[in-house]
Amino acid sequence: MRLSTKGRYGARIMLDLALHYGQGPIPLKDIAERQQISEKYLEQIITVLKIAGLVKSIRGVHGGYILAKPPAKINLGQIIRILEGSIAPVECVDEPDICPRAEFCVTRDVWKEIKRAVDGILKSISLKDLVEREKEKNRARI
Amino acid sequence: MRLSTKGRYGARIMLDLALHYGQGPIPLKDIAERQQISEKYLEQIITVLKIAGLVKSIRGVHGGYILAKPPAKINLGQIIRILEGSIAPVECVDEPDICPRAEFCVTRDVWKEIKRAVDGILKSISLKDLVEREKEKNRARI
DNA sequence: ATAATTCCTATAGATTTAGTAGAGAAAATA
DNA sequence: TATTTTCTCTACTAAATCTATAGGAATTAT
Numbered sequence: 001m002r003l004s005t006k007g008r009y010g011a012r013i014m015l016d017l018a019l020h021y022g023q024g025p026i027p028l029k030d031i032a033e034r035q036q037i038s039e040k041y042l043e044q045i046i047t048v049l050k051i052a053g054l055v056k057s058i059r060g061v062h063g064g065y066i067l068a069k070p071p072a073k074i075n076l077g078q079i080i081r082i083l084e085g086s087i088a089p090v091e092c093v094d095e096p097d098i099c100p101r102a103e104f105c106v107t108r109d110v111w112k113e114i115k116r117a118v119d120g121i122l123k124s125i126s127l128k129d130l131v132e133r134e135k136e137k138n139r140a141r142i
Numbered sequence: 143m144r145l146s147t148k149g150r151y152g153a154r155i156m157l158d159l160a161l162h163y164g165q166g167p168i169p170l171k172d173i174a175e176r177q178q179i180s181e182k183y184l185e186q187i188i189t190v191l192k193i194a195g196l197v198k199s200i201r202g203v204h205g206g207y208i209l210a211k212p213p214a215k216i217n218l219g220q221i222i223r224i225l226e227g228s229i230a231p232v233e234c235v236d237e238p239d240i241c242p243r244a245e246f247c248v249t250r251d252v253w254k255e256i257k258r259a260v261d262g263i264l265k266s267i268s269l270k271d272l273v274e275r276e277k278e279k280n281r282a283r284i
Numbered sequence: 285a286t287a288a289t290t291c292c293t294a295t296a297g298a299t300t301t302a303g304t305a306g307a308g309a310a311a312a313t314a
Numbered sequence: 315t316a317t318t319t320t321c322t323c324t325a326c327t328a329a330a331t332c333t334a335t336a337g338g339a340a341t342t343a344t
Contacts, residue, residue, distance in 0.1 A: 060342025
């Protein structure tokens with residue numbers, strides 16, 4: 001039931017961009033330094049987010065990345081789904097056809113409940129919420 | 143965020159044993175056939191459950207496995223934790239020391255929320271509950 | 285021109301997953 | 315006691331996934 005580094009880092013990248021929203025493009029180098037993640041690896045992750053339309057890029061000097069929408073319009077569910085694929089704990093939840101017992105399977109019902117719960121939490125938390133939490137929690141450090 | 147086959151199969155094995163609770167030892171061969179899982183692989187999984195004290199084994203002819211406790215006293219949380227390790231979506235939830243930012247990290251707070259939710263669901267569902275669901279759902283097939 | 289950036293493609297070691305294989309040990313039963 | 319049925323234990327392995335690293339091409343501001 002682990003999230004890979006893509007999902008984890010992705011969430012942190014997006015929060016970082018949200019914290020600097022309105023300050024123009026943020027170069028990957030800065031994010032990498034603040035988040036202590038290899039720039040090259042970040043690049044791969046943010047490319048996926050870009051293709052999905054959650055961030056925009058500006059090339060060249062003074063370039064970087066910005067959120068494609070205001071922080072309130074992006075939630076964690078979108079980010080995680082893009083980077084990790086479905087959040088269902090087992091494949092048959094989304095694709096019942098892969099298993100002949102899907103229709104009758106009570107364990108599958110449990111996995112569905114879990115998916116619904118996780119989905120609900122992730123959808124309910126926007127980047128704006130995270131920014132507010134961050135400011136509240138770490139007032140002294142910012 | 144996927145469960146491995148160990149957790150999935152483990153849940154099905156335990157449900158199978160719960161459905162036959164009170165009928166004496168159930169040989170692995172039978173479970174393997176009903177659940178369509180390789181007997182040899184099942185063996186590895188059930189061994190872990192045995193070491194953890196959730197099932198007992200009886201050797202020899204008419205041997206097999208039985209639940210070590212009544213179905214009402216075993217919940218899915220125990221089964222999954224034994225087979226998959228912690229259900230936390232990221233390691234830092236359980237072991238904050240591995241990450242220097244753990245204390246201030248708002249994304250970690252989200253992962254904690256998710257863990258709590260999943261944990262709650264799994265703990266709340268006992269094998270007895272699953273047996274009842276199975277009987278209700280598949281009355282015609284049993 | 286130069287420097288700072290993103291963009292694109294390829295590679296690769298480590299770990300995990302999902303099994304397979306085979307011989308050994310215990311118990312029931314004929 | 316010989317046989318059969320079952321669990322027990324140890325080892326192996328192919329494939330996939332994870333977690334990056336590397337290098338150069340393209341773009342833009344100054």
